[in-house]
Amino acid sequence: MDSRVPHQPKYQRRKEDRPQEITEAAFEVFAEKGYAAARVEEVAQRAGVSKGLTYLYFKTKEELFKAVVKSVVVRRVDALVEAVDTTELSSEEFIRGPLLEFMKHVPNSPIAIVIKLLIAEGARHPDLVDYYWENVVSKGLTAISRFIDRGVERGEFRKTAVNDLPQVVLAPMMLSMIWRLIFAKRELDTDKLMETQIDMLLAWIKA
Amino acid sequence: MDSRVPHQPKYQRRKEDRPQEITEAAFEVFAEKGYAAARVEEVAQRAGVSKGLTYLYFKTKEELFKAVVKSVVVRRVDALVEAVDTTELSSEEFIRGPLLEFMKHVPNSPIAIVIKLLIAEGARHPDLVDYYWENVVSKGLTAISRFIDRGVERGEFRKTAVNDLPQVVLAPMMLSMIWRLIFAKRELDTDKLMETQIDMLLAWIKA
Amino acid sequence: MDSRVPHQPKYQRRKEDRPQEITEAAFEVFAEKGYAAARVEEVAQRAGVSKGLTYLYFKTKEELFKAVVKSVVVRRVDALVEAVDTTELSSEEFIRGPLLEFMKHVPNSPIAIVIKLLIAEGARHPDLVDYYWENVVSKGLTAISRFIDRGVERGEFRKTAVNDLPQVVLAPMMLSMIWRLIFAKRELDTDKLMETQIDMLLAWIKA
Amino acid sequence: MDSRVPHQPKYQRRKEDRPQEITEAAFEVFAEKGYAAARVEEVAQRAGVSKGLTYLYFKTKEELFKAVVKSVVVRRVDALVEAVDTTELSSEEFIRGPLLEFMKHVPNSPIAIVIKLLIAEGARHPDLVDYYWENVVSKGLTAISRFIDRGVERGEFRKTAVNDLPQVVLAPMMLSMIWRLIFAKRELDTDKLMETQIDMLLAWIKA
């Protein structure tokens, strides 16, 4: 009717992009509503497709959910792992630099949402948890452990319980994520929190 | 427990306790299934009452949910707060003793379940989050802050960022909780994790 | 509004009668539409109940279907079987009397509808077929065989292939049923058909 | 068959044959699933064509269904009718020979499947029933009637109710068809059944 608005055919064929578009819309809806309260129809609407098309690409709501979770397994973890192995920085510089940067980033990234979904639904989707463990958590923890071990070998760090508990490094990141998810509006300087942990940690393990 | 009444539902049928019995059953079901997937009928069955009676005490499923969350606001926090104010231990002794004990306890307690529920449902129930904030989190954080401040006043601690970030103390507790919720079967020595944090922390803040 | 029409509460509790009412309505709908085209909602409407109540008594549409089929397994077959065993009539009198009467009745009875449903859906519900076989067909055929054998023992009949093929007796009944189901409006004197078969049969087997 | 084109769909892709290929595939699917449960997509797959092409030849699923039913109206009936009119056999020889052969064949032929489909769906497709009546049933019955009449004229047969009830001849064929459709695995010597009927019949009508 309005020539300034070019006619959008309702019927578009874009096989290539559909799955990702749907996955992205589903990510939003699952993030907002949780698995059970998310409606497939809303996912379809946000993706700009029909309900039926969603089912063409994902056989069930559950399969869509799994696809969403897996799609967020970012390359970033791999990037961190590689950085750990190839960095020319001193151990302290690396921790205060790239590692801290990574930690600060996570609570604002989709990873936080996925963690939320895993907390809520993990018990009903053990295979998803396995997947996340193997592709994200396990890798990350191993990298951190290896890095601290290397610091010890190099004489930069002394050997402490942290070598076997890389979770110590990540604990404030975890708290920051949860904080954002629950208490979003209550202020918390998450960056400062992580910086403080790093300060404490380095003071503790430095040779 | 009462051998004269075998094969009875878990909870006894004493009028005055009914709401609590229902609340306890509901806690279990919400914990296992999450809010949306929990069925009121199952709650009633576990409580040994009829579906209708549940609605006599709780107008809606949502109200029941809120009652559940609130019911878990343990006295323990108040106990901790009071202990902080009345202890005759040195600051370090208190931290390594009662505070650490408290932290180790939480991830195994119903509080962890409530946190899980808040993570999943909090966004849809801001008043619940407010309630939890005011009655649990805020109190606990304030108590810890005050306690560390007092340590500084007494000359036991130096002033650090931790004074304004009591979350530093609680971060490993948080990670332990989440770990249990998601990765239950993967081993993590959560006690050791929290002990290490306390070691690091005390080394960091001791005068 | 109209005081002459007594107020019908929409909410009636009649636990005792519901299953049968639903089953009867379902019989009608399945008979008219077939299994797949029958809508559970229509069944509920005809039964005067809500859709949900149907699912309270029958977990799935398929279970409802099976209940319908089984509900039609009339006592009549048992009655025939007993009549065969206790009659004081001569064999010919019994065949021309009660047996012919039974055969004439079947094509107009619900049994015909059930046969129709079994023809259409039997392949997808082998347990239903088994059930019908054991409770209806097998019993009826055995009774007829036994009866003819007895006629031979008594010297009324000679031994023929019919002793082992009681289906010979029932064939016109079967054709009549199918005829009614498909060609309802084309006239066929089904009674005459069955009478003729009996005439032929008796002429054939009489000693 | 053609070793140069292995792993091809069942039906070859020759333009002119397409409708028939689709019809044949559809016959299979309708036979297995019934009308409602048959999916057009499966028909297309079995025919080795796309879903869209099916709709090019058949406007709707219903039209496809009708085409299937009509396609099975075998020439065989016409052949029988002609045989009846031109045979040089005596009436008894013809009945015991070609007619009995025809009857034995039908329960194993596609006609049985069509009968099944008509039983299930006939009520919703009266025009199909009309078609079948006119082109198959009516012709066949008329031929049989005429043949028996001729036997009477020739002095081979006496006049009986069978002259106006050719269904007597076909009843065991009908029962055999239904038996196969429902009780496939339960043994029944259908050939013997039809032979016995013919024996009985001839004994009954022979002059």
Add this chain to the structure above:
DNA sequence: GATGAATGAGGATTCATTCAT
């Protein structure tokens, strides 16, 4: 002509909530 991606109405099933008893 062919394809198969895309649509959307339709129908089975669930479950919070109500209410006659």
Add this chain to the structure above:
DNA sequence: TATGAATGAATCCTCATTCAT
């Protein structure tokens, strides 16, 4: 109070049909 039969809105999923390519 207490029960659980009854309701019906909500939601997943299917599949005949359309249409851009």
